[in-house]
Amino acid sequence: MSSINLQNIRNLFPILHQEVNNFPLIYLDNAATTQKPLQVIEALQSYYKFDNANIHRGAHTLADRSTGMFEATRKAVQQFIHAAEAEECIFTKGVTESINLVAQTWCKKFINKGDEIIITHMEHHSNIVPWQLICEEKEAILKVIPIHTNGTLDMEVFYQLLSDQTKLISCVWASNALGTINPIEEIIRAAHAKNAIVFIDGAQAGSHIEIDVQRLDIDFLALSSHKLYGPTGVGVLYGKRKLLEAMPPYQSGGEMIREVSFEKTTFNDIPFKFEAGTPNIADVIAFKFALDFVNELGKTKIIAHEHALLNQFVSGVKSLNSSFGSDEIELIGTAEEKVAVQSFVIHNKHHFDIGLMLDARGIAVRTGHHCTQPLMNFYNIEGTVRASFAIYNTIEEVDALVEAIKKIIKK
Amino acid sequence: MTSIELQNEIIDDFSLFEDDLESKLFYLMDLGKKLPDMNTAHKSDEFIVKGCQSKVWLYPIYNEGKLYFEADSNTEITKGLVSLLVRIWNGKTPKEILDTELYFIEKIGMSRMIGSQRSNGFTSMIKQMKMYAFALVKE
The missing domain is CATH 3.40.640.10 (Type I PLP-dependent aspartate aminotransferase-like (Major domain))
Known part of the structure; x- marks a missing residue:
């Protein structure tokens, strides 16, 4: 992990310190909009x-x-x-x-x-x-x-x-x-x-x-x-x-x-x-x-932290797939050079249901076509679930997302 | 049972979950799975009620003064909600459907599902069911 004091950073974002549906809010919709620090x-x-x-x-x-x-x-x-x-x-x-x-x-x-x-x-x-x-x-x-x-x-x-x-x-x-x-x-x-x-x-x-x-x-x-x-x-x-x-x-x-x-x-x-x-x-x-x-903070540190989160999520998904013995989760967008955004679809599950199920555990993600319908047509899908990470997200939050996905698939 | 009694029954069922939203959603998904399959001939574009994220198909059958519905959705949670509407309104007269105030949605903690027509076919579906009833009452 990069050398940032995550707790200090999180303390600058009052909105993160709340419960949503009785779970601590995990905000992973940063590509839609980021939260604002106190200074702003x-x-x-x-x-x-x-x-x-x-x-x-x-x-x-x-x-x-x-x-x-x-x-x-x-x-x-x-x-x-x-x-x-x-x-x-x-x-x-x-x-x-x-x-x-x-x-x-x-x-x-x-x-x-x-x-x-x-x-x-x-x-x-x-x-x-x-x-x-x-x-x-x-x-x-x-x-x-x-x-x-x-x-x-x-x-x-x-x-x-x-x-x-x-x-x-x-x-x-x-x-x-x-x-x-x-x-x-x-x-x-x-x-x-x-x-x-x-x-x-x-x-x-x-x-x-x-x-x-x-x-x-x-x-x-x-x-x-x-x-x-x-x-x-x-x-x-x-x-x-x-x-x-x-x-x-x-x-x-x-x-x-x-x-x-x-x-x-x-x-x-x-x-x-x-x-x-x-x-x-x-x-x-x-x-x-x-x-x-x-x-x-410096972009170098921000980028390093966000990539650590992305990697944690991707490897979490991969180990879920191997534990299920099949590719239940398909990652959409697997380029080498990426920002910390990961779209995915789950076999036989609609992204709308997944979004609501994650929200029930306090996890905010984006679902749908992300205003990129030609791209969705290329992949022959209606939409995806997208997790996007920011500087204030933690490895524990990523693990909670993976755990929630596991529960949805098992259902 | 009247549509009021049926709504109260649904509210009772959901009260077991208290404010556990996740369990409510799982329960809705189970209810959706129990909804009888639609006649595939009826699951056509003509009977689609479209939302931005979820689609609903709705086919009305009018028999001896009463309305019956076949329905389906491409998302499991919406399908669960749809099954509740079918449970309340199946076999009711068009007048009773028109007169029903749907208060159960809010009481079971699902008001967000009717909040935005853009994101969900469910709101459009309620409107569509009432439209069918309205057309029959006018006749």
């Missing part, structure tokens, strides 16, 4: 108690203070992803909006009839539909990189799909349903050789993968605060300055303008060009405390 909860409270004011306007002290705190988060995001400038980090309401923003601005301007956009077979619906819509509108072509049964991309086919018509590739960094970490460095290099740009859906990357947008030469990256111990309603769109500057505005209104007259409006510089209206100030400010929490 208190930052939200403190903002509304002492600092609330609209930002980037007003000469008064509170406005100045809240603007400073808001921009401090932007700076923290820049450092978190190693962007060249804070201005390249735009606040959105989440990954979905970040994707839609690029689809509705960059693609509006730069995608033409016959151009090609490539996505993968393991994308979340939110990284499928926005591209589908823009392709329909522009008479462009959407191509899909297939996957192998273990949940990795078929890179051979990727190279066949890549052509001079390819303008954009959008790819999930870590799959929400499978946990697979995709070889984005290789994808980006190949794309750039064809003058295509790459959008990385980093919803599940957050605290689970080291992020360096400059080293990886990422063009666009979307992040989610609430999957990273921060508040809901905040996302990030990172984009290289030259790309963001070339893009037309997304939504229009206050903040995003420079000058408005009834004849003509000129637009503000990035990032404000893409942040029309009063943003989600309190949650953005609290998001910094989540980033600080991750930085203080």
Whole structure:
């Protein structure tokens, strides 16, 4: 095990200290949303108690203070992803909006009839539909990189799909349903050789993968605060300055303008060009405390701990299967490179029943198609049960999950 | 027995488990297994009541003024709940079905199963059974 003091970490998360259906809560739905540490909860409270004011306007002290705190988060995001400038980090309401923003601005301007956009077979619906819509509108072509049964991309086919018509590739960094970490460095290099740009859906990357947008030469990256111990309603769109500057505005209104007259409006510089209206100030400010929490622990330790949990679960499942003498449990997503997410199905059991049975023992997991229906069709299943681990989970919790699964199978 | 008496009987049965949700779910799964098989010809898309996570098939039979139901579900716990509805409403007049207030669901600690139509075919099923009854009363 890694050298972290798990009890100290758990003490920062008040929500974990409760019983659900007479069992201690075991929260293993972290890929859907993580719980929030006290620092984040208190930052939200403190903002509304002492600092609330609209930002980037007003000469008064509170406005100045809240603007400073808001921009401090932007700076923290820049450092978190190693962007060249804070201005390249735009606040959105989440990954979905970040994707839609690029689809509705960059693609509006730069995608033409016959151009090609490539996505993968393991994308979340939110990284499928926005591209589908823009392709329909522009008479462009959407191509899909297939996957192998273990949940990795078929890179051979990727190279066949890549052509001079390819303008954009959008790819999930870590799959929400499978946990697979995709070889984005290789994808980006190949794309750039064809003058295509790459959008990385980093919803599940957050605290689970080291992020360096400059080293990886990422063009666009979307992040989610609430999957990273921060508040809901905040996302990030990172984009290289030259790309963001070339893009037309997304939504229009206050903040995003420079000058408005009834004849003509000129637009503000990035990032404000893409942040029309009063943003989600309190949650953005609290998001910094989540980033600080991750930085203080260090990603190396977080990743090591989460992998220990994943390995414990996988070996627990394997020994259950051997004790039953048959593969009662099938693991979905068995790539070598993974974040701590494990989907599975149990022979002759519906995932909905399994979810309810686990909940009866206080165990929270996600069941269903995980907004990845094409992926479920690939595996010819309706859905899976998904356990996803975070820094505050314990080996004992994983063992309790395995024990609960054993009981369900025996029934 | 009236649908009120049957509901009270179900509440009594479940009271043995007190607040042990896991045992209640296991019991529901057992009840589901005892539900008579549906005529396979009736288990068609026409008689599907769809939820997001669980599906229910429901086939009504009207005979001498009374309604009877064949039913099935693709999930064991929903099937158990479905079997309870069939137990309460099988052989009742459409009017009695329409007039029934279903209070047993909450009393046995399963209100979450009717909370969200999106996640469960069970809510849609209750509505569908009442719709069949309503159509017959109107005639």
